Amino acid sequence: MTVIDWELENNTAVITINHPPANALSSQVINELSDIMDDLENDAKVKAIIIHGKDRFFSAGADIKEFTQMDRNEGSSNTASAGQKLFNRLENFKKPIIAAIHGAALGGGLELSMACHIRLAAKGTKLGLPEVQLGLIPGFAGTQRLPRLVGVPKATEMILTSQPIQAEEALQFGLVNQVVEPEELLNAAKKLAAHIANKSSVAVSLALECLSYAREGKFVEGQSIEARNFSKAFGSEDAKEGIRAFIEKRKPVFQDK
Numbered sequence: 001m002t003v004i005d006w007e008l009e010n011n012t013a014v015i016t017i018n019h020p021p022a023n024a025l026s027s028q029v030i031n032e033l034s035d036i037m038d039d040l041e042n043d044a045k046v047k048a049i050i051i052h053g054k055d056r057f058f059s060a061g062a063d064i065k066e067f068t069q070m071d072r073n074e075g076s077s078n079t080a081s082a083g084q085k086l087f088n089r090l091e092n093f094k095k096p097i098i099a100a101i102h103g104a105a106l107g108g109g110l111e112l113s114m115a116c117h118i119r120l121a122a123k124g125t126k127l128g129l130p131e132v133q134l135g136l137i138p139g140f141a142g143t144q145r146l147p148r149l150v151g152v153p154k155a156t157e158m159i160l161t162s163q164p165i166q167a168e169e170a171l172q173f174g175l176v177n178q179v180v181e182p183e184e185l186l187n188a189a190k191k192l193a194a195h196i197a198n199k200s201s202v203a204v205s206l207a208l209e210c211l212s213y214a215r216e217g218k219f220v221e222g223q224s225i226e227a228r229n230f231s232k233a234f235g236s237e238d239a240k241e242g243i244r245a246f247i248e249k250r251k252p253v254f255q256d257k
């Protein structure tokens, strides 16, 4: 039985983690998500991606029950490296990925959402990295991505105390982009995805590439990639159309070329 489904709605791929009871990120979830990303990468119809969780939670993190069946070597190396590899891939994906978070995004669940480009959270969601409480530490790059988003002092407090924060506080710290009513979450994510999917996918992917340098704090390199990508975008058919449409006071019709 699969634990992740996806479907295409207009130009948005909606990925649903469906691994009851807590959408824990078992190795099966990691493998299936990885396979799905292969499909989405090569599907020209997909211009934006949403990841969300079925039922009560976005994801409560790595599968703690699976940990009990692993030997020390597997637990310490394969699990962390498989998750890190996938999440790096998501973060550097050429198509925008939106995490629609509800209930709980804990441990690996928060790490998954932090690897997405934009995060929307439902009111009442708990977000945290509680691994230290288990005698572990975050293993899917949470010690690196959380400080980048909320600053080192807040990340240190969250990781060392294992205490989650609520969506509203996450918004204040920049950990999520928006907080919405739970029943509005998926619609809000779809609206945002459609807004982006309307744009030229050439320009969107060139912009995403530049933004990856900002995440790494590489201003000088990022600036030079920006100049290169500006020139690539400028030479695209979509830029011709976008500029013409502005002059002609109409909506552009992009061909993604």
Ligand SMILES: C/C=C/C(=O)SCCNC(=O)CCNC(=O)[C@H](O)C(C)(C)COP(=O)(O)OP(=O)(O)OC[C@H]1O[C@@H](n2cnc3c(N)ncnc32)[C@H](O)[C@@H]1OP(=O)(O)O
Binding pocket: 021, 022, 024, 057, 060, 061, 062, 063, 064, 065, 066, 080, 083, 104, 106, 107, 108, 109, 130, 131, 134, 136, 137, 138, 139, 140
């Ligand atoms: C490299 C990455 C490492 C990691 O990510 S380590 C994991 C870090 N995550 C956590 O420590 C979170 C653990 N879970 C919780 O704190 C709580 O749970 C929740 C806040 C998510 C929900 O609490 P409540 O509403 O009281 O429900 P409930 O009875 O605790 O959980 C419902 C069912 O979900 C299972 N479950 C929850 N989290 C996980 C998990 N991470 N891995 C495997 N199963 C999990 C439980 O055991 C239980 O299951 P049953 O109904 O069969 O007793």
